[in-house]
Amino acid sequence: MITIGQLADYAGVTTKAVRHYHERGLLAEPGRDSSGYRRYTAKDAVDLVKIRTLANAGVPLTRIKDLLDADQDTLTAAITEIDHNLHDRIAQLRRTRDQLAQLRGGDRLFVSPEVADYLDDLRELGVSERQTHLERDGWILMQTASPEDASVWIAEKRELIADPEFRALYLEHDAAYDWSPDDPRLPALADRTRTWFASHHSRSETRPVHNPAIARLAAQSQPGASSPAWDRLAQLMKG
Amino acid sequence: MITIGQLADYAGVTTKAVRHYHERGLLAEPGRDSSGYRRYTAKDAVDLVKIRTLANAGVPLTRIKDLLDADQDTLTAAITEIDHNLHDRIAQLRRTRDQLAQLRGGDRLFVSPEVADYLDDLRELGVSERQTHLERDGWILMQTASPEDASVWIAEKRELIADPEFRALYLEHDAAYDWSPDDPRLPALADRTRTWFASHHSRSETRPVHNPAIARLAAQSQPGASSPAWDRLAQLMKG
DNA sequence: GTCGGACCTTGCCCCTGGGGCAAGGTCAAA
DNA sequence: TTTGACCTTGCCCCAGGGGCAAGGTCCGAC
Numbered sequence: 148m149i150t151i152g153q154l155a156d157y158a159g160v161t162t163k164a165v166r167h168y169h170e171r172g173l174l175a176e177p178g179r180d181s182s183g184y185r186r187y188t189a190k191d192a193v194d195l196v197k198i199r200t201l202a203n204a205g206v207p208l209t210r211i212k213d214l215l216d217a218d219q220d221t222l223t224a225a226i227t228e229i230d231h232n233l234h235d236r237i238a239q240l241r242r243t244r245d246q247l248a249q250l251r252g253g254d255r256l257f258v259s260p261e262v263a264d265y266l267d268d269l270r271e272l273g274v275s276e277r278q279t280h281l282e283r284d285g286w287i288l289m290q291t292a293s294p295e296d297a298s299v300w301i302a303e304k305r306e307l308i309a310d311p312e313f314r315a316l317y318l319e320h321d322a323a324y325d326w327s328p329d330d331p332r333l334p335a336l337a338d339r340t341r342t343w344f345a346s347h348h349s350r351s352e353t354r355p356v357h358n359p360a361i362a363r364l365a366a367q368s369q370p371g372a373s374s375p376a377w378d379r380l381a382q383l384m385k386g
Numbered sequence: 387m388i389t390i391g392q393l394a395d396y397a398g399v400t401t402k403a404v405r406h407y408h409e410r411g412l413l414a415e416p417g418r419d420s421s422g423y424r425r426y427t428a429k430d431a432v433d434l435v436k437i438r439t440l441a442n443a444g445v446p447l448t449r450i451k452d453l454l455d456a457d458q459d460t461l462t463a464a465i466t467e468i469d470h471n472l473h474d475r476i477a478q479l480r481r482t483r484d485q486l487a488q489l490r491g492g493d494r495l496f497v498s499p500e501v502a503d504y505l506d507d508l509r510e511l512g513v514s515e516r517q518t519h520l521e522r523d524g525w526i527l528m529q530t531a532s533p534e535d536a537s538v539w540i541a542e543k544r545e546l547i548a549d550p551e552f553r554a555l556y557l558e559h560d561a562a563y564d565w566s567p568d569d570p571r572l573p574a575l576a577d578r579t580r581t582w583f584a585s586h587h588s589r590s591e592t593r594p595v596h597n598p599a600i601a602r603l604a605a606q607s608q609p610g611a612s613s614p615a616w617d618r619l620a621q622l623m624k625g
Numbered sequence: 626g627t628c629g630g631a632c633c634t635t636g637c638c639c640c641t642g643g644g645g646c647a648a649g650g651t652c653a654a655a
Numbered sequence: 656t657t658t659g660a661c662c663t664t665g666c667c668c669c670a671g672g673g674g675c676a677a678g679g680t681c682c683g684a685c
Contacts, residue, residue: 149530157530167643182651184662189523193496200489203482226486233483240476243442247469250439251462257432284428291388291396406672421680423633
């Protein structure tokens with residue numbers, strides 16, 4: 148006959164937890180001694196260890212209660228199932244560890260693998276961090292608003308960026324961000340851009356034309372997403 | 387500019403959770419559109435994914451809040467630590483899986499390995515399930531009440547059970563449980579038992595004599611722990 | 626132009642699995 | 656006898672949301 152504190156120590160829990168299990172009907176209330184103290188037997192110790200083992204496996208107390216007075220077959224089946232999702236939870240935690248590692252750097256956590264690859268390509272081309280960041284945010288919004296479209300668009304964009312002519316235009320647009328709005332190179336750049344789009348437009352399929360400026364537009368609402376030169380460029384291309 | 391539902395889907399959470407993060411100050415309240423709906427940007431999406439990644443790793447929301455506006459070094463250090471105890475938790479879950487497997491059978495969950503081995507020995511000797519169970523419960527109580535004594539006693543008991551003479555006595559005591567209290571074998575058994583203890587008592591060391599009936603005594607308060615024949619036997623041995 | 630269904634808003638109460646603390650009563654050893 | 660470590664009940668608190676109510680809004684179909 149042991150006390151609640153001894154029982155609790157045996158199972159590695161607090162006395163509070165033991166009383167909690169009494170309240171929830173998981174552990175039978177034991178007899179009391181002459182001063183009202185609870186007095187436990189070995190059976191209680193066995194039951195408590197079972198409770199803790201199941202609880203450690205993440206089984207809710209209400210279910211533990213049911214399992215404790217279920218027949219052997221039910222219990223065995225339940226344990227098999229509990230073990231299965233314990234296995235799954237371990238796998239999940241491992242995945243979380245990987246994601247945690249990616250939190251240190253890289254965008255792979257925030258966009259699809261295809262977009263992440265595309266962003267890596269941009270960095271390799273020497274595209275500015277500002278621009279890459281702008282693109283990333285654009286793709287996040289696109290993927291969120293319409294994942295299927297985004298997946299089509301990213302495929303097109305990756306083809307596009309493989310074209311040396313487009314690549315040159317893209318890099319010059321990137322550089323233009325810091326130019327003066329009066330810079331004489333702007334009208335010429337606008338012109339070349341329009342020409343390029345005109346000559347590649349016909350290749351587009353029946354679905355809505357994918358303007359590569361969409362990424363920029365999507366990110367437009369963010370602070371610092373444009374510059375005087377870019378505003379001017381947009382005007383020139385419209386006119 | 388996306389809505390709360392789109393943002394929530396992107397991160398795989400509910401809108402309720404997103405609002406919860408606003409209330410807790412984890413995620414900045416975004417601007418509202420003309421009808422009062424929250425409108426989110428890519429930055430919010432990035433922040434939300436960070437929040438979820440940390441939350442999945444078991445980091446409390448209050449700490450996540452601190453980490454989100456900590457400097458890079460602090461964050462990196464924190465991530466390292468979080469990864470560490472994620473590793474520990476995975477190990478813990480694996481241990482839980484092992485214990486879960488033992489819940490299907492065996493007493494190793496409830497007593498020390500030494501006692502478990504001793505119980506296995508008893509079963510191998512042909513000791514009844516009733517008696518083994520009684521012993522187990524006795525050891526649980528002993529280990530709970532005084533783990534150091536229990537560890538000394540179990541060592542002694544394992545030596546004792548190695549003695550063929552003691553083994554025979556033990557098995558006969560076990561069998562006697564079901565005898566009639568008038569059974570003529572009882573006085574003889576009591577006699578042999580006393581003789582054996584007398585001749586082995588001198589071998590005992592200075593610490594209190596370890597009477598092998600202690601296990602039975604400890605379990606005495608349990609229902610069905612004795613029988614008419616055993617009661618008679620106890621009387622005979624006292625007299 | 627209006628209808629239905631899917632969205633959004635705030636607010637409040639509910640759940641699990643206990644922890645903390647109060648205000649006592651009890652036990653054992655020095 | 657006193658002291659410290661137990662035990663008792665009772666009540667409130669926490670995270671991390673879920674559920675539901677009672678509305679307002681948006682968008683596409685008819």
